[in-house]
Amino acid sequence: MTIKITMFNYKWGSILLFLVCLTSTDLQAQIKLNNLSVGSSVWFRTYNTPDERVALVNPPAENGELNPMLFTSIIAEIALGEKYNLVSRVGYGTNDYSTIFTVGNLIRTESIAQVLIPLSLGINYNFISSENNNADNYSKKxxxxxxxxxxRLLIQHSISRVLSSGPGGFNDRYFVGNDFGVYIHSGISKPLSKSFDLILDARYNAGYYIHRVYPDELNGQYLRKRISANGIEAGLRLVFNFNNK
Amino acid sequence: MFFSKSRSVTFLKVSKPLIFLLSVGIVFFACAPMDVDNIQPFQYIIKDFDGKITLGIANKKKPALTDFEPGGIELPPATLELVEDILTAILRDNLKDENENILQDFAFLRDPVAMDNRLKDIDVNDIDNILDTTIPLEDIFADIFFLVEDVPGLFRYLPTYIPPKIDGIIFNFYDIPPKVKGRIIPVLLNDYDPSKLVAVNSSLVTPCAVAVDAAYNVALGNLILESERQIAEAGIFYDGIRVEIADIKNDRFDYLSDTLQGSIDELRRLGIAINIASENLLREGKINEEIYYGIKLFMVAFLVKSRQNLIMFNDTVIAAIEKIADEDIERVNQAYNDFLDDLEDLFGEAMQDLNGIRNSALNNCHNQGGGS
Structure with missing residues (x-):
């Protein structure tokens, strides 16, 4: 009997493997959830492409300008030994974009209500001295x-169109997509107590995602427009340490 | 066994974190990237033309058909009186004196040596032969007619030919105007190619202009359909009149045929009756030989003139019927052309309106700017 490998099998098989790992007490003994943190950050998006308005009518031709987006994130760190942590993050940020196009007496306003959910998976190295690694002093330095x-960027766009007259307007048509990016990350962690730390960190995100555009002129054919996901992100978060003994 | 049990347990203990990391990574990278889809292109809906472009109804006039009076062969009152006197004299003692004088004058014209024997021998066959236009006329009968023709006082007793009249005017063979031919409506669209006007200005929004031209073409198509409908309707209308004209033409030929045969029958009857009357009157002694030959000579001239009238009547009326039919067809063609002229004018007016609306709609397709 042959087994047909499909994306579906691959995806659900890996999720099943992941769940098996999580429920394994033996594994839990070796891999410990180090801390969990909640915080806010500002992602100063800089574009080397036109911004999200490229997906709307009458888009600007030039590259997007600095576009700060506020994100709320939950970050979990799993200790992979003494100095390495596996860091995973789920963020949530929103933004709005709109364009106006006037043809004669017809004013067409199109807008995007964007939800951007960055999922991150990476490894951090903690610069901890042996002295600092002492349990007694750990929370003090x-x-x-x-x-x-x-x-991994998960994108949801809710697109609306408002017309000054006539038919063709609508509200909230939802479209989703995703793409990959990379980041580098650094920061400083200041222990507040045995259980809580305060982290000030910054990361540089790099990547893009693809938005389809159906220009009026192309009669239903679409173009694939690349939208940059570059920019420095800086934030502050409160960390709860599980490994506080 | 490839692995011992103890080595397998150790491998699992060491590799479980790697398996965990691997599974997390697989989950993270499992799904392929997906484009964010988008709304479909905006459809410009142009209603500027709706209900605003109509093509007027071109006037279809039925032309007045040609008035025709066929004419014919007529017996003047003096002839009728003379013939009636000859035919009824047998019932009386003799002819009226004035008619005897007239017949005496006829008799004086003849050459007795050359003609009397032939006049005396005239019978029904001779009468039929004189009236039969397909048979050559005997020279002696033609000579007698020419003798009478030269004497107007006697010629007036012969049958007269009434020529046909067309619209009250005596038909003239030689005055036929050139024919008017029907035509077809010219192709008007050559002047109204919408593609010539698209995107002449860089600020013209092409999809909007395309939508305008789509609506324009629909309106133009409706105009053309309506004009074609009117042309088709007019074609049926005027074809009906042409059929009517052809029917009238056939009826006139039937009338001509009937009239010719009726005239021949009547003239033959009169000729036979006069011939018999002349014989009876002579035999009864109610007329002398001079009057007898006068009657015979009158009868021959009467029949030859009738033959001549029959030929003229036949030829002229046939030509007149053909000419009338042609002229009526020309009138129909002219009326149809007038209809097309009217339709063209209406079409041109509608096109002016249509192009005006199109220009206005296109002006509304210019990008007026607008911030983003």
């Missing part, structure tokens, strides 16, 4: 860390 990893 700050340390630096640095790392790198992959981003």
């Amino acid at each position: 700050a340390h630096f860390f640095a790392g790198a990893g992959f981003n």
Whole structure:
């Protein structure tokens, strides 16, 4: 009997493997959830492409300008030994974009309500001295860390069109997509107590995603427009340490 | 066994974190990237033309058909009186004096040596032969007619030919105007190619202009359909009149045929009756030989003139019927052309309106700017 390998099997098989690993007490003994943190950050998106308005009518031709987006994130770190952490992150940010196109007496306004969910997976290296590694002093001294990893951007666009007159307007048509990116990451962690740390960190995100555009002129055919996901992101987060003994 | 049990347990203990990392990575990278889809292109809906372009109804006039009076062969009152006197004299003692004088004058014209024997021998066959236009006329009968023709006082007693009249005017063979031919409506669209006007200005929004031209073409198509409908309707209308004209033409030929045969029958009857009357009157002694030959000579001239009238009537009326049919067809063609002229004018007016609306709609397709 042959087994047909499909994307579906591959995906659900890996999820099943992941769940098996999580429920394995033996594995839990070796891999420990180090901390969990919640924080906010500002992603100063800089574009080497036109921004999201490229997906709307009458898009600007030039590259997008600095576009700060506020993100809320949950980050979990799993200790992979004394100085390495596996860092995973789920963020949530929104933004709005709109364009106006006036043809004669017809004013067409199109807008995007964007939800951007960056998923990150990477490894951090903690610059911890042996003295600092002492359990007694651990919570009393700050340390630096640095790392790198992959981003996965989940994008949801709710697109609306408003017309000054006539038919053709609508509200909230939802479209989703995703793509990959990379990041480098560094920061400083300041212990506040045995259980809580405060982290000030920054990362540089790099990547893009593809948006389809159906120009009026192309009669239903679409173009694939690349939208940059570059930019420095800086934030502050509160960390709860599980490994606080 | 490839692995011992103890070595397998050790491998699993060491590799479980790697398996975990591998599975996390697989989950993270499992799904392929997906483009963010988008809304479909905007469809410009142009209603500027709706209900605003109509083609007027071109006037279809039925032309007045040609008035025709066929004419014919007529017996003047003096002839009728003379013939009636000859035919009824047998019932009386003699002819009226004035008619005897007239017949005496006829008799004076003849050459007795050359003609009397032939006049005396005239019978029904001779009468039929004189009236039969397909048979050559005997020279002696033609000579007698020419003798009478030269004497107007006697010639007036012969049958007269009434020529046909067309619209009250005596038909003239030699005055036929050139024919008017029907035509077809010219192709008007050559002047109204929408593609010539698209995107002449860089600020013209092409999809909007395309939508305008799509709506324009629909309106133009409706105009053309309506004009074609009117042309087809007019074609049926005027074809009906042409059929009517052809029917009238056939009826006239039937009338001509009937009239010719009726005239021949009547003239033959009169000729036979006069011939018999002349014989009876002579035999009864109610007329002398001079009057007898006068009657015979009158009868021959009467029949030859009738033959001549029959030929003229036949030829002229046939030509007149053909000419009338042609002229009526020309009138129909002219009326059809007038209809097309009217339709063209209406079409041109509608096109002016259509192009005006199109220009206005295109002006509304210019990008007026607008911030983003």
